Amino acid sequence: MxxxxxxxxxxxxxxxxxxGVKRIYGVVxxxxxxxxxxxxxxxxxxxxxxxHESTAAFMASAEAKLTGGLGVCTATMGPGAANLLNGLGDAHADRAPVLAITGQAQSDKIGTEYPQYVDQQELMKPFAAYSANLANPDATIEVLQKAARTSLGQRVVTHLSIPKDIFMMPAKGEPRPLPNVIEGASNFTKESLEHAIGIMKTAKQPMILAGLGATSVSEELETLANLWGAGILTSLGGKGLFNESSELVLQGIGEGGNPYAADLFKEADVxxxxxxxxxPEGYVPTNARIIQIDRQFDKFVKEIPTxxxxMGKTEEVVPFILESMQGFSRSEDWVTRCQKVKEKWAxxxxKEGSTTGYPVHPxxxxxxxxxxxxxxxxxxxxxxxxxxxxxRNFRQKGQSVLFSGYWRTLGFGLPAAMAAxxxxxxKQVVAIVGDGGLQMVLADLLTATRYGLNxxxxxLNNESLQMERDKLKVAEKEEVGVDLTNPDFVKLAEACGWKGLRPASDSELESVMEEALNTNAPTxxxxxxxxxxxxxTN
Structure with missing residues (x-):
């Protein structure tokens, strides 16, 4: 053709x-x-x-995290491109495959004092593994292919700047699919796992630490935990992978996790x-032998004494391990200790969740x-x-969780919920936000209204940046600027076309939540x- x-x-x-891109998020x-x-x-x-362009990048990042596919956002040159950076930082830090497409000054103005001009390749350098300026319309397919291959193959941010005049020029070339090797081949064999199995079989006090990358093998990990006699702890990204009623699931570790699991984890031998x-810094075992499964080798050097x-996909590695561990004789004493820690925290x-009073305890x-x-x-x-x-307190039953893991930016919750x-x-989608974080993206309440996103x-309205207040207290420093001047969120929501609700006491929480969740409108x-x-707090 x-x-x-x-x-x-x-x-x-x-x-x-x-x-496979279905949506592009942006500001014109x-x-x-x-x-x-x-x-x-x-x-x-x-x-x-x-x-706001940061919302566009947050939504692209959330889409990439939720689907594993390519998230795409766009903005104009100068301030538009600069406003994308917060969301691109989130995607970069959490290894979400995102492509940013930005406009650039027309070709004959690049490198001049043209208003809003900035070298976008330098601007994107901290976050984009690949950034290119399209200099010829006939290179369109090649640069897009490279950007997509890089983003999806390495789980990174990529960026293309397109001069204004080139965007409108005729271009040669035909779209073509990405090669099937984009996901990469496994870098292990069954035989190569013998070393790992040998280490695991020495364990008397084993633990499993699972995260978002184990989503597709949660059942296999539970089976392995029962066979191996290992307690399961999760990072925040792993919250929701396992039902909290499972025998050896001890909930999270680190700040906000099971407080009784910390000492237990320090005793782990494998x-x-x-x-x-x-x-989890400060919670780590001192003499444990660490085995790490991941697709990207560079992840093994993130301050983890592996x-x-x-090197391989968790969903491919874990079944091999499970098969090889059949017949292992687990330590029942260790299992009993794990169960006691689980029961004590439950x-x-x-008890914490039954705390009464108004304003309401978190x-x-x-x-x-x-x-x-x-x-x-x-x-x-x-x-x-x-x-x-x-x-700390949400008792999961299998819910999926989207959050800003390593970048830890305020303002992520609402955009992520809209993308989801x-x-x-x-699916039922719920954003759990603080008053400080929500106020960074308040204008985008109208985005949910515009697209009818239920x-x-x-x-959580405590009229403060409470986490910062707590940390200032721990550091024994004086505070200023942590009190918030809040609007009436209910009236504001209603002004934006939302339904607004406010429980008048802690006893009304469940009924108000149910009303909100059953309302066919943004609430x-x-x-x-x-x-x-x-x-x-530390």
Whole structure:
């Protein structure tokens, strides 16, 4: 078939569609008019117009985290591109495959004093593994292919800047699919796992630390834990992988985790890390032998004293390990100790979640949520005090969790919830946010209204940046600037076309949550929250 004449913008969309891209998040600017015009003329890719470019990048990052596919965001040159950086930082830190497409000054103005001009390749350098400026329309397919291969193959951010005039030029080339090798081949064999099995079989006090990368093998890991006699701890990304009722699931570790699991974890003699690169500083075993499974070898050097790194997909490695461990004689004394730690924390967690009073204790809010939220819901967490209280007290049943892991930015929760609802409209989606984080993205309440996104936002409203206040207290420093001047969130939500609710007492929490979750419209629940010092602040 001969080449169909298309503009660069049109050809890019055809190629992105072939990559499986369904949405592009962005803010319109004049240097991207060629792309905007092309988007308006087709219906394969939906353009999601947001209020701020950081929201666009957050949504692209959340989509990439949730689906594993390519998240795409766009912005104009200068300030538009600069505003993407926070969300791109999140994608970079959490290894989410995101492509940013930005407009650039027209070709004859690049490198001059043209208004808003900046060298975007230098601008994106800290976050983008590949950044290129399209200098010729006929290179469109090649640079897009390289960007997508790099993003998906390495789980990284990539970036393309397109001069305003080139966006509208005719371009040669035909879209083509990515090669099937994009996911990469396994780098291990069954025989190569013999060393790992040998280490695991020496264990008398084994532990498993699981994260988001173990999503597809949660059942196999539970089976392995029972066979091996290992307690299972999770990073925040692993919250929701295992039902909290499972025999050896001890909940999280680190700030917000099971407080009784910390000492137990320090006694482990062998630890298997599955799908996580996070190592809980201050909670680590002193003499344990560490086995880490991950697709990217560079993850083995993230301050984790790994003895043996297995390079491969968790879903491919774990079944081999499980098969090889058949017949292992586990330590029943260690299993009993794990179970006692689990039971002790479950009892305390229940007690904390029953705390009465108004403004409401954060633990009480989390228990109201875990009683009312669907077991297969998607939870989008903002960063802040709400994160650690969710990690501590929310008793998961299999919910998926989206959060800003290593970047830890305020403002992630609402955009992530909106992206999740666009991707899985039939799922219940709940954003758990603090008042500080929500106020960074308040304008994008209107984005949910614009696209009819039936999400629920629960605001822990304690009129402060509570996590920072707690840390200042621990550091014995004076505080200033941690008190917030809040709007009436209910009235604000209603002004934006949302339904706004506010429980008048802790006894109304469940009924208000249920009303919000059953409302077929964007709904905000403003919970007056007690200013409680988080017990594990450091």
């Amino acid at each position: 001969g080449n169909k004449e298309r503009t660069v913008g049109e050809l890019m969309l055809d190629q992105l569609s072939m990559f 600017g004049d240097t991207t008019f060629g792309l905007i015009d092309a988007l308006a003329k087709q219906d394969k890719i939906q353009y999601i117009a947001v209020k 630890v298997l890390l599955a799908g996580t690169t996070w190592w 003895e043996l790194g297995i 009892e305390q967690n229940k 633990s009480r809010i989390m228990h109201a949520l875990d009683r009312t939220v669907a077991p297969d819901a998607i939870l989008a967490l903002d960063t802040g005090d709400n994160t650690v209280w969710t990690n 609802k666009l991707i899985q409209p039939d 999400i629920t936002v629960v605001v 905000l629940v403003d919970v007056r929250t007690a200013q409680v010092f988080f017990p594990e």
